[in-house]
């Protein structure tokens with residue numbers, strides 16, 4: 001047994017499944033998860049000292065690359081004055097102003113500690129503001145482990161083949177209506193059947209949790225029109241796409257103003273920070289102003305806000321998103337060539353620096369098409385790439401993330417590894 005295997009055995013005695021988040025257990029791809037000891041730039045190094053080019057990037061936050069000196073400095077300079085006060089700080093105003101300036105639709109925000117908290121709060125705000133009970137979500141979208149959103153969920157739930165979690169009460173699930181992603185008629189059906197009781201429609205404007213599946217412009221335009229018409233709120237879950245696909249997030253690419261937006265990952269720079277924000281009249285239902293309660297011991301934590309601000313300041317520099325687009329495009333082109341030369345049936349969806357390779361299918365526009373992909377072949381591809389020093393998300397239903405730290409050499413090495421791995425799996 002190597003060190004990671006020994007650590008996994010030890011972890012499994014005291015942590016369910018040996019991990020603190022299910023997708024990390026590699027159940028979908030086999031083998032024993034690598035226990036990571038350190039990371040820098042585009043690489044992670046495991047407990048045996050093996051270094052890999054990393055495309056998980058902590059599932060999105062590491063857009064600058066790991067251990068960026070400006071982020072580390074910001075954390076270090078902040079922690080000398082203490083780590084948490086449970087009281088307001090000036091830095092939280094700076095973060096709130098930065099998010100409001102970046103996203104036109106956001107007039108006020110509340111900082112929380114995780115994407116799950118952000119989406120959970122967004123639903124409660126929507127129900128409190130509208131006085132209605134039902135929520136429309138889309139099969140394959142994942143919004144964290146909120147009870148009412150763990151219905152036909154993506155990400156780790158889908159990876160483990162459990163898109164509907166146990167433990168979510170039937171009454172709760174009844175309040176969640178499921179529609180097909182990129183299918184406006186399906187949403188209209190929900191409103192025809194439950195229109196006056198729908199508080200909100202929530203979605204990832206660029207889905208990353210059934211693999212990367214971007215919304216179509218007409219779909220989002222239609223959702224905006226329909227929710228406005230029916231006095232329901234439009235909630236964008238940009239926990240993954242926020243500050244990832246553009247500084248103005250996905251909503252700036254589509255020119256849509258949702259009523260509420262959830263942010264996470266990049267906005268915290270790798271520390272626990274997320275946010276829910278939007279129209280001031282909607283956000284003002286939150287306590288202590290309004291009747292919708294929400295709270296958090298570590299909300300707006302000084303270290304997390306400092307790490308997030310340092311990350312946003314750096315990614316905001318001119319040329320950052322152009323570099324991410326160029327690196328993402330180079331990787332996409334190389335992977336497409338490798339697929340073509342291997343003869344393996346696969347398709348690839350990409351938006352900027354987030355992309356997914358789907359095996360065994362020609363296109364993926366929604367959950368049904370995503371779930372037809374060949375997850376077994378993905379497992380073989382994952383292991384082949386790992387053996388060649390490339391560390392991919394251990395699930396066919398996740399996004400691969402390129403960071404500013406990924407060099408042209410990293411991309412070239414990844415493409416070479418993919419070419420060899422695809423040839424290997426095609427030969428089997």
Ligand code: KE4
Pocket residue numbers: 021022023024059113114115116117119142143144145155156204208209237238239240241264265274398399
């Ligand atoms: P967290 O509670 O994990 O911070 O955020 C939940 C969440 C909400 N919305 C979207 C669009 C998300 O992608 C996520 C979390 N993403 C997964 C990976 N796809 C986190 C990784 C994990 O669960 O370990």
